[in-house]
Amino acid sequence: MRNLTQDNITQAVIARFADTPDPRLKEIVTSLVQHLHAFARDVKLTEAEWFQGIEFLTRVGHITDDKRQEFILLSDTLGLSMLTVAMNQEKPQGCTEATVFGPFFVENAPSFDLGDDVSNGAPGIPCLVRGAIRGINGEPVPGAEIQVWQADAQGKYDMQYESHEHKARGVLHADGKGHYHFRSILAEAYPIPDDGPVGDMLRATKRHPWRPAHLHFMITAPGYERLITHVFRNGDSYLDSDAVFGVRQSLIADWVQQPDGNYLVEYDFVLNPERA
């Protein structure tokens, strides 16, 4: 192929992918090239803007390490993460809805027994979290694995600190009736990390970086689909403008202050049976 022009180059690039052995990969790269080129054509991207894009992505790549995932943050703030969740997590009425995974999950979080305090000294007002894990027909899910993670009163996850200590995250298992309870700290609204290129993008577009207060949950049990979701704190002023578009009405719960000043939140999860 010689003499490619803005009118024939897209088909020429797609043709170059014609021998891709995996049909799904072929479908994905073909669509990616079409949409990437359509974007460039739509805005008539200049060479200077193209180079700014290269530099932006380079910065995203260079700030990303084993504790910070700026590409996920970029996907989250462009709504791509939530779109992907929404497309793949359509569940029957009555199941707990899913939301974005976020960049702050870690493998190998510490294990706790029911009733333990997972905060491990993270700053915040004490909070008791409890509820049940059920299936769609109301059946308890005994022993379901519950991974929980959250930000502290300073709006930071443990991995955002210099120390590598796990705080305000852990793995628990529901009891024989599918019930769980653990202690942690009050969830508070926080800004996503905005000292990198994604923060620059938010500032340049006059978007705020805040997420409404929430607890992250990942719940796994044999015979059920894995559920990745948040429970959001009712009354938070960012519920309608989450920087990563993750809020669903059904995931909002009341954090109730108790006579001793501490908080209690109760939330029951309903899992979807595994699809064949």
Added chain:
Amino acid sequence: MRNLTQDNITQAVIARFADTPDPRLKEIVTSLVQHLHAFARDVKLTEAEWFQGIEFLTRVGHITDDKRQEFILLSDTLGLSMLTVAMNQEKPQGCTEATVFGPFFVENAPSFDLGDDVSNGAPGIPCLVRGAIRGINGEPVPGAEIQVWQADAQGKYDMQYESHEHKARGVLHADGKGHYHFRSILAEAYPIPDDGPVGDMLRATKRHPWRPAHLHFMITAPGYERLITHVFRNGDSYLDSDAVFGVRQSLIADWVQQPDGNYLVEYDFVLNPERA
């Protein structure tokens, strides 16, 4: 915005960019979100595929440094670079056509006098390069700055070696009649760096990484548009399947072997007057 679904999230994300002060940035992010979401929706991207995409871009970011630009390589191999050039470099008939910049340009290349050997010891068969720089009306462009860079007989640019020495690249100036000549080495076909994620992409899609033999030129002169282009070597077997889609028929020239075994290539460049 709560309860975003796959049907309404794109509009919600675009609305979030509504206050972007720079109208061009607003146009670009709006179009980017539309096309990014359309891509994900078109292929119904799964969460596992989304995560593979995050991991791929992370690898692209981590292999990129001051000597290797994998994002440019990715843009080149997806045809985005050539599309951007084609959209922005429409020139009047008779002007030398532009092609991709590529990832191997460096600032501050060494200066040479006309007739010098720019190879600086890079391995390859000696080659004389000469021609003229003219404007669209045939007028000579005296003193035009000529930056040239190329791969060596092993298919590597100087920056791909451990040594930081400049080889087979340099800056020269045309003489008072707009003529230039310098010595270098024979241009040879070479594979783009394929030991990173872009190489993995090419292998997974059964694409070869080869570029037809070429010399890079960047020519700058007051009153004229800067020209970034290549001269390709006639007869190369990759002229019809350049891995980065950069070949134009008008940029192909004969490298002619001389009685002493060395080569000669002659090419005249025609610059476009600067647009107002």
